[in-house]
Each structure stands twice: as structure tokens, then as C-alpha cells.
Amino acid sequence: MSAPKPHAVSTKLAQAGHYIDPATGAIVPPLHSAATFARDKNYELIGDFIYSRTQNPTGNEVEKLLTELEGGGEALLFASGLAAAAALFETVEAGKQILVPEVIYYGTLSWLRRISERRGIELGSYDPGEPDSLPRAIIPGKLDIVWIETPVNPTWDVIDIQAAADVVHEAGAILAVDSTVAPPVTTRPLALGADIVAHSATKYLNGHSDLTGGVLVTNRIDDRWKDIRYIREHAGGVLGAFESWLLLRGLRTLAIRYERCSESALRIARHFEHHPAIEAVLYPGLDSHPGHEIARRQMTNGFGGMLSILVQGGTQEALTVATGLELIIRATSLGGVESLVEHRASVEGPQSKVAPNLLRFSIGIEDPEDLIQDIEQALNSL
């Protein structure tokens, strides 16, 4: 008889890794709020834990599940997506190079600019739309990390992970992929050649806009990874027990949430693609999107709920639409069950490279017709 095929990601998620508490039979992991863990009369630790800044049993359950979902060797949870990214960047020594695409999440870029200036790190960028620009941007012998994000916030351009990994490995560096917008239900960057995958767990992984968290997952426990463990412990950026517990609860419904968000976003993108008040709809699920072919290859189970529209006009017109929305909430963040809109240029300030007429939508799990109606009426106020 042939071996049973491994369970689907959605099955693993729904059962939080088939969790059954060995002591009680409970099917939900307990929330271990303890900051510290006791030793016995021989001064031996009673369990595997010392202190919650190092690791916590509730966080460990989430890390085990995320390791399995990403097909990695180990996951580490952090207090936010940026804390996870910062721990990785902390491993880069002075004189080395970090390369990023021209457009990435503004918060990551802002942090990279600061640390590169202060620590003597070369920060370079390349245009992922132009295949030769990555090898051209590499400073031979200096490149340490290429950090990409796909789809890219907030233009939702798609980057070919496998192609980037080949170039980066050829240069003797590592590829880290911020896959916040493409969680492991749809993309598994490690299987495509990435060395480290990062997420803001604040977004799709949790999905309920009620915690901030981040995670790094690797497939190789090498010296850099051990350093990241050390940095998390000693810089204190670990995720708290309560947030870990909430995150595990959120993860149980990730597959079904992502499916719904993806279906609705595609429907909305198609509905507004040729609207007279809209210059363009940016969504990787549209056939017309320049990265659609790559997205089809590497987003195997939905294109997600993130889309942006370029309103005809500029800042004023975009803000008129944003403020005209009655149902979709004006707030930052993404990947939650509720739909949000954001005018990124206003939030990022004068340094922003985001088009002034761009509105970013995070499509949630509401009835898509209600969302379409809301956007339609807001466009009518132009």
C-alpha cells in the first residue's frame, strides 16, 4: 500500500498542527503567561524553558506550526514584522551590502536607510522589472542579503523568487523574502530557493487586526540563524505569550480567510478595471497585470486581498474617494477580516515615492457586493 499523502496546509492550519495537550487532552494549547520557569531540588530545569524572553511554550507551538507550513527547519516569532526584519539586518556587518527592490514596504526601507547610514552598510536597490538590474547592482564580494517583498506593498508588483535566488546564490549571498502578502497557503518561498522567509504576522497570519507580530523562518540552522536567535533573546524582541496564543487562533482560519479575500479582491479588481474614474487597478490576479504570469506560478492558491487603484486625478481626488467611503474603514495595516483603505502618500509623507492618486485597499471577508457598492458610491462623489 502506498503511503498516505501529506495533509494539506488548510488541514494543518485548521487543527493548529493537530494539537492535543498531552496532560489534559485539550485541543487548544494553553496560554502560558509565565515569565520564568522553575528548577527542581537538584537545580535542574523542570521543563525545556528558562525565561520567556528566550522562548515561551505558547510561542513554541506557533513556531512549530509555521515551520511546518513554510517547509523550513525553524521559525522564530518577534514582537512585530519590523522587529523580525531588524533582527535579520542586525546580522549584517559593516562594509557589506544589502540590496532591495526599488519599491518595498516603506517601514522596512526607512529602517534600512537608518542602519545603513549609521553602521556603514551599503544599501543598494534594483528594478525587478528589468532582469539584468539585480546582477548589475551587486558589489562583488560585498553582497550579504537581498531582501525582496512579493507582491510589493503598495504597487503589488510581483517578483520571481526562484530567478532572484539563482542570482543571489551565485553571488554568495542569501535571499530573504517578505511574504506577508502571500502567506504559506499560496506561496512557499523556501521551496522556491529563498533562504529566509519573513512575515508581518500582524497581517494575514493573524488576520483579526488585534495583535502585532512577526516571524522569520529558515531552512538552515547556520551561524547566521544562531545569531538571529541570540539577537532576539538579547535585544528582547520576542512575541508575548498572549499574542502568540491569539496568533495560533487566527492561523486556524488562514486558509479560508485568504481564499475569501482573494476571490473578493479579484471580483472587485475586475469590476473596476475599466471604470471611467479610475486610471488603473493594480492587482496581480488580473490578466492585464505585468506580473500575472509569475504570480500564477508562485501564488498557487489565490492572489490575496491587496489591491490598489489609481484614481483619475491626484491627491485631492484620491482623498475625496477615501473620505467618501462609508463601509470600508480608513486605517493603516492589511490582511484582516475587515476591509481597509489607505492613501499611502499621505501616510508616508514628503519622502514617499508612492503615486499621489494611489489608494490601497485591503479587501476583507465582507460580502464583496457591499464593498463594490461602497467603492462605487465613493467614486461617484468625484
Ligand SMILES: Cc1ncc(COP(=O)(O)O)c(C=O)c1O
Ligand atoms: C509587507 C510588509 N512587511 C512588513 C511590515 C511590518 O510589519 P509590522 O507592522 O508587523 O511591524 C508591513 C507593515 O505594514 C508590511 O506591509
